[in-house]
Amino acid sequence: MSTSKKWSDLTMQTIAKERATPPFDIRKMSIEQHGSEKDLIKKEKFMLEAARDPVFYSSDIYDLTKDQIRERTMQRIQKLAHYVTSESVDDFQKRMELMSLLDPGLWTRLGVHYGLFLGALRSGCTPNQFSYWMEKGVIGCKEMFGCFGMTELAHGSNVAGLETTATFDEQTDEFVIHTPNLGATKWWIGGAAHTATHCSVFAQLVVKGKKHGTKTFVVPLRDPKTFNLLPGINIGDIGKKMGRDGIDNGYIQFTNVRIPRAFMLMKHTQVTRDGEVREPPLQQLTYGALLQGRTAMVADSANTAKKALTISIRYAAVRRQFKSDAKAELETQILDYPIHQRRLMPLLAQSVAFGFTALELQRLYDETSNAIEALEPGDPNLNATIEMLKETHATSAGLKAFCTWATLETIDKSRQACGGHGYSSYNGFANMYADFAVHCTWEGDNTILALQAGRSLISSYQDAREGKKLSSGTGYLNNIEKVLAGKCPSDAALDTLDGIDAGWATVAAHAVKKAADDYEARIKAGRSKEQAFEDCSQVRFVAASIHTSGYIFRQFRHAVERLESRGDGVKEHLEILAKFYGLWQMEEKAAFFLRSAWLSPAQMDAVQAKVTEYCAKTREFAIPLIDSFALSDHVLNSPIGRYDGDIYREYFNMVRKNNPQLKGHPYFEKLIKPFIFRETPEMEDYDEAIGIDDEIEEIKQDREEAEAEAKANEDK
Amino acid sequence: MSTSKKWSDLTMQTIAKERATPPFDIRKMSIEQHGSEKDLIKKEKFMLEAARDPVFYSSDIYDLTKDQIRERTMQRIQKLAHYVTSESVDDFQKRMELMSLLDPGLWTRLGVHYGLFLGALRSGCTPNQFSYWMEKGVIGCKEMFGCFGMTELAHGSNVAGLETTATFDEQTDEFVIHTPNLGATKWWIGGAAHTATHCSVFAQLVVKGKKHGTKTFVVPLRDPKTFNLLPGINIGDIGKKMGRDGIDNGYIQFTNVRIPRAFMLMKHTQVTRDGEVREPPLQQLTYGALLQGRTAMVADSANTAKKALTISIRYAAVRRQFKSDAKAELETQILDYPIHQRRLMPLLAQSVAFGFTALELQRLYDETSNAIEALEPGDPNLNATIEMLKETHATSAGLKAFCTWATLETIDKSRQACGGHGYSSYNGFANMYADFAVHCTWEGDNTILALQAGRSLISSYQDAREGKKLSSGTGYLNNIEKVLAGKCPSDAALDTLDGIDAGWATVAAHAVKKAADDYEARIKAGRSKEQAFEDCSQVRFVAASIHTSGYIFRQFRHAVERLESRGDGVKEHLEILAKFYGLWQMEEKAAFFLRSAWLSPAQMDAVQAKVTEYCAKTREFAIPLIDSFALSDHVLNSPIGRYDGDIYREYFNMVRKNNPQLKGHPYFEKLIKPFIFRETPEMEDYDEAIGIDDEIEEIKQDREEAEAEAKANEDK
Structure with a gap:
C-alpha cells in the first residue's frame, strides 16, 4: 500500500535507530531479569507455541462478547490441560505465569481448580481423603472440575462470619449443607456458572445443635454426564464484570443438600461417627495457600507493568508531535520531551525493581514452603519456621498491596501517555486495566493487607526494642537509635546505593516508630488491643507504605550487587535503574524524608533534579531495556506496541479487519432516516382554533349585562 | 421472599438511622450545591422524566453489546432532539449536564454535532454561510448531522501538522479535499461511522501551489436519503473502545473529493474567486469553544465524583464486616472503621469542593463569553477582554486537568472500597471508569494542559514583578516577598479558613517562583524560549498542581463565606468540608509545605491528625450530605448504592434478571463434556512398537561381523 509507506518507513527506521547501539548486552540483560537463561528459554518456547496455536489467536479478542470469551477460554483450557499431566510442576507454573499475561481470565479459570480447589483439598484432606479425590480425577480434571465456595453475598473477608451451615445428621451419617438466607448465598464463585462439578464449601459446622466455626466441605454440584444441577443446588451466573469475562463466576444456594460425612475435610477438625468434634491440637499453618497467591500476584505485577510500558514506550519512541526546533525536518519523538520522560521512565525503573523483588519473593516462598513441609511433630525448628512464615506473610502482604496498586496505576498512565490511541480497545490498555484491577481486591483487599503489614512492623519494632535480633527485611530496626538519627551527609550520598539505602532505613524507622508509639499511647489510654490498632490505622498504613518502598x-540493590561486572553493561545499567527507583520513590514520599530530617530542604531539590536527570539518562536506553523484557507481539496484542515500529499500518489493519465495512448500515432505515427526516410536531394554537378567548370575553359581557340588569331591577 | 427479609430489614434500618437526625437542612444543602433552587428543581424534573421513559430504561445496559448500545443511544437522541428546539439553550445545557452523568456516550454523540460541528460553524462561518447551514437544518438535525474532522491517525494535538489537503482548483471554483497517506486518515471522528452526513474537516489550505496553514471546510459525506457514501469518501468504524461505546467513532479517507469554494469557513481567512488568500487582520479569538468543553468537564468531574461516592459511601454505611467489639450483637458498619473513613471522606469533601468550583468556572465562562460577544471593531475593551480570556483559559486548563484526574481516581477508589461487589458491572463502577477515562485525554491531554497552566503562571509571576496588579486567581503573587516569607503561626491557624488560605498562597508562590526562576536561568544559559519551557516542564507541572489545589x-472558601448563617446548619457544615479539603490537600502535598517552611515538621503531624479527625467528623453526616447530591436511583443505576439501603435483594434481582437461568448450558455438549471425559492420549512407545532398538542392535552385529570378516580376509 503505497500511501502507507511514508509512515511505515519513518516509524520503522526510527525504532531501528533506537536499537542500533545498545549500551548493554540485551540478551544478558534479559537473562538476569528472568532469573536464569533456562527460564527465559522456557518462556520463549511457551510464547512461540501460543503464537502459532489457532486456539490462542488473539487479534479478534477485543470484539468478543462475554459469552464468546467464555467459550474461547474453555477451548484454551482443553489445550492447556495436556500440559498439567505432561509437564513438571515448575514448568507448568512458569507456563501459567505467561498465561496470566496473555489471558488473565484463562489464568483465573484454571487457577480456581488448580490453585484454590485443589489447594483446599491438599491443605484440608486426610491422606485417605486426598487419595479418594485423586482417584476421582482431580489432578487431570477427569470427570470433575472444582470451584471454591468461600465468599457470600453479605460476607467477604470475614470468613468466621459466613452463614452457610453444615449440620451433622447423626442418624444418616451425613452433613446437611444449607443457605439460610439471601445474604448467605455463595457469591462470586469462579467456575460455578458453567464449569464446576464440585465445590469446596466453607460453612459453619453444627453438631448436636452447637456451632464449631467455619470448616470446609466438598459438595457435588452437577452430574458430570449431563451437567444437570443436583437436587437442592441452585446456581446462577453472576454475569458481567469489569474484566476477566473468561471466568464464569456464579452464585450458589444450597437447600438442605446432603453429603457423606467423609466429604468434610478432616485433616484438622474431625467429626466422628457419633458426633464427637475433635479440634486440632495446634493452630493450622494455613498461610501457605495465601502466600502462593500473593507471590504470583507480585510476579504478575512486574510482568503486567512491563507489558504496559513496552507498549507505551515503544509508541513514545515512534510517535512524533510538534517540533522542538522550528527548523527541524521531522517532528520530535514524544519520548524526547522531558515531561514525557517524567511520565514513563520512573515507572520503567519501578517495573524492573518489581521484577527482581518478585524473584526474591519466590525464593523466600520456596524456602518457607520447604521448611514447613520438612516439619515433623515436635520438631525443634517449629518456632523458627513459624517466625519465618510470619515474616514472609507480612512481607508478601505489603508487596501484594503496593505492587498491584502501582501496576494498576502504571497501566492507566501508560494508556494516557498514548493519547487517543490508548483509548482504543485494540491497543490493549482497556482490557489490561479492567482485568488487572481485581488484583487490588481479591485474596485480601489491598488496604487490609497493608494494615496487616503495618501491624507486623509494630510487632517487629517491639521485638527489636526487647533486644531480639531481626532478620534482613526489618534489619534497620535492630540499631534503631542510630538509624533514627541518620541524615543525608551530602548530595554525593544520593549517588550511591549505600546512601539511598540509609535514607530509606531512617525514614522507615521513623514511620514504624510513629506507628508503634501511637499504638502504645492508645493502649495506655485504656483502649483494647483491637481498638488501638484501629485508632492508629492511618499511621500503620503509612509505615507499611514506606517500609515496602525501601x-x-x-x-533491587542486592540483585545488582550479586552481579559481576562483566563488561557487558548489564550490572552498570541495572545499578542506574536501582538508584533511579530509590530516588524517585524518595521524591514521591518526600514529605517523610523532610519530616524525619534525613533530607534538608535543599537536598530535596537535589533529589528532584536528579530524578529528572535519571529520566533523561534512562530514556537513552529505554528501547533496548524494553526489548530485554522479552514480550512477543502476540503477547502484547497491541499494534502501537509492535517490535518493528510499523504501528500505523498494523493498527489500521487490525481496526479494519475487526470492523468489516461491507456489512452495511446497521440501523439507517430503522433509526436514522426517521430521525433526520422527521416532521417536528408543531404545537397547534388550540386556544385560537377553539376561539376560547373570544368566548370567555362574550361570557364575561353576558354576565356583566345580566348583573347590571339585576342591579337595575334591585334599584328599582 | 422470606429468606431475604433478614438482610433487607437490617440494611434498610441501618441507613434510615443514618438519616434520622441530619445536622443540617438537606434540601437547603442541596440548593446551595446546585446554584439555585430553580436549577435543582429542573434537574429533578429531568431525572423523573428519564426514569419514567422506556427509552431511558437502564437496568439492562451493562449487558448490551457495542452494537446494541449504539442503537439504544440513537433512540435516546431521537427523544432528546425534541428538546433542542423546544427548550431554552440554558435548560437544554442543564439537561445535557444530567445526560452526561446518565449516559456519557449519548452526551458525546449529541455533543459532536451540537458542540463541535455547530461550534465550528458558529466560530468559522461568515453570516451568509451560517444562514445557509441554518436553512439546511443544522439546528434541528434535519436532513443533516455533523461530525468534527480534526484528528488524524498520525496527528492529534498538533493541528498545524495535519496532512489532509484542501487544494483550490481555480478552474472549477472548488476545493479538492484529499488524504495523501495512511497517517493522514481522519481518525477517532465521533459520529462518522454511523450518524454523520457532513464533516467539518481540518485541512491544509493549498492555493496556487502554496500552503496557507490549517483551515476548516464542510465536506458532505453521505447522501442523507440513502446514507450511501458520496464518491471519494471512504469511512470505516473505529470499533471497540475502552468506554463510551454509544458514540460511533470512525475513520475517513478523502480521495480527491470536490466541494464548492463556499464550503470553506471564511469568517477569518478568505479565498476569493481568483485565488487570492486574504489573511485575517487580527488573531482569531478561538479560545471560546475550548473553554466551553473544559467548563463542562469540570462540572462533569464534580457530578461524576458525587455519583461514585454516593454508591461507595451508602454501601459502606450498610455493609457490615467483622466486629470491633467481640460482644457486639451486629458486625461493624465498614464506614465506622477509621481507615475506611480515610479512604472515602477526603474524596467526599473534594467532590463538594469541585462542585462549587464548577459553578464559579461557569460564571467566569459566561462573563468572558459575554465580554467577547460585546466586542466591537476597535473596541477600547479589547485588551482587557483578551486578558480576561487568557486568565480564564489558563485557569480552566489547570482545572480540567486536575479535576478529571482526581475524579478518575475517585471512581476507582470508590470501586475498591466496595470490595468484590465493586468489580461487578451491575454496580456501575466499571462503566463509569471506562467512560470517564477519556476526559483525561481529549480536548487537551491533561499533562499538556497542566503545563499550559504552569506557563501562564510563570508569565503572571513576571507581570507581577513588573508591577502589574494581578486578578484574584493569582492575587497571591501581587505581594510576593511577604507571601513567600509566610509561616503557619500556630496550630490554631490550621483551624481557620484564613490560616489555611495563607498556607496555600505561600506554597503556591514558592512553586511558581521556582518555575519562573528555573525558566529564566535556562534563558540566561542561552536556551530558546521553547527549549527553556521544555527544560523546566516538571517544575511548571508542580506549580500548576499546587496552584490549582489552592x-x-x-x-470553596468564597462560596462558604458568601452564605449567611441561617440556623439550618448549611454554612457551618460546608465550612467544615472546606477546611477538610484544604488540610487534606495540604497533607497530600506536604513535601512542598515543609520545603517552603510554611509548616514545621511538628505542624505537619498536626495536619495529619486533623485530617483524621475531619474524616471522623464528616462520617457523622456523610449520608445526609450524599442525599443532598440529589441523584436518583435511576441515575445511579447501582443496586449497592440504593437510597433505601435494600442492597442485597436488589443486587441479587438485577443479576438474576440479566442472566436468566433457564437458557441452559451454552456449551456443555460442545466443550465441557469432551473435555472432562477426554481420553488422555498415551504416548505410544513407538520405539518398542517398531522394535527399533533390536533392529539397531542387529544392524550393529551384522556390521561387526562383516567388518570382522573383512579384517579376517585382509589378514589372510
Missing part, C-alpha cells in the same frame, strides 16, 4: 529498593 | 480551596 524493601523493594533493597531487593 | 484555587479550588479558595473557590
